[in-house]
Amino acid sequence: MIRKILVGYDGSGSSKHALEFAIELAAKFGSQLHVLAISxxxxxxxxxxxxxxxxxxxxxxxELLDPVKGRLGGGPVPxxxxxxVGHPAEQLVRYAEGQGIxxxxxxxxxxxxxxxxxxxxxxxxxxxxxxxxxTVVRH
Numbered sequence: 022m023i024r025k026i027l028v029g030y031d032g033s034g035s036s037k038h039a040l041e042f043a044i045e046l047a048a049k050f051g052s053q054l055h056v057l058a059i060s061x062x063x064x065x066x067x068x069x070x071x072x073x074x075x076x077x078x079x080x081x082x083x084e085l086l087d088p089v090k091g092r093l094g095g096g097p098v099p100x101x102x103x104x105x106v107g108h109p110a111e112q113l114v115r116y117a118e119g120q121g122i123x124x125x126x127x128x129x130x131x132x133x134x135x136x137x138x139x140x141x142x143x144x145x146x147x148x149x150x151x152x153x154x155x156t157v158v159r160h
Contacts, residue, residue, distance in 0.1 A: 023050040027122040029113050029143070030056050032085045035128030035160035040089065042158045043126040047098045052123075054100045056089060057116055058082035059109040079104055110146035118152050125155045 028043035030036045040056065047054040060078040082104045093100040105112045117125055127144045144157045 023052050023123045025053045025055060025120060025122045026050075026124045026126060027055045027057060027113065027117050027120070028126040029109065029128070029147075030058050030086070030089065031082075031109075031128075033128060033160075035158065037128075038160050039126045039128040039156075039158040042156065044093070044098060046124070046126070046156075052098075054093070054098050055116070055120060055122065056086065056093075056100060056102050057113060058086055058102075058104045059112045060104060060106045061109065062106060075106060079106065110143045110150070113143070113147050114150045114152070123153050125151050125153060127155065127157055129157050129159045 023046065026043050026047050028036075028040050030040055043054055043056075046052065060075060060082050063074050086102050086104070090100075090102055103116070105116065113125060113127070116122070125147060127147055129144055148155045148157065
């Protein structure tokens with residue numbers, strides 16, 4: 022039985038397809054849906070710069086989730102939203118473990134060539150380390 026579904030969302034086309042798949046899956050099984058956006062910390066910079074960049078990034082992802090919240094809020098699929106900071110694959114797996122997630126849905130590609138590589142790498146890592154079933158949705 023699939024009770025809790027986690028979807029990684031970054032606003033890319035593939036994450037939008039993953040979200041649609043996760044919504045349909047949650048509706049079909051009567052599951053809770055968890056939508057997780059992950060702000061990746063910069064690799065370099067001073068502590069002050071890093072703090073400001075992370076706050077801007079967190080705000081960006083909060084605003085990115087607003088239309089999704091408006092669409093799903095009060096609908097037939099109970100939905101939880103969260104923005105975390107860290108490496109996307111690590112945060113998805115940790116969140117899944119901590120929340121008792123039964124199924125993770127991730128997109129296969131990102132926006133740019135670099136993001137495609139990065140998101141592809143995230144999908145591979147999630148598949149390798151997830152404590153539950155994972156669906157990778159191709160765009």
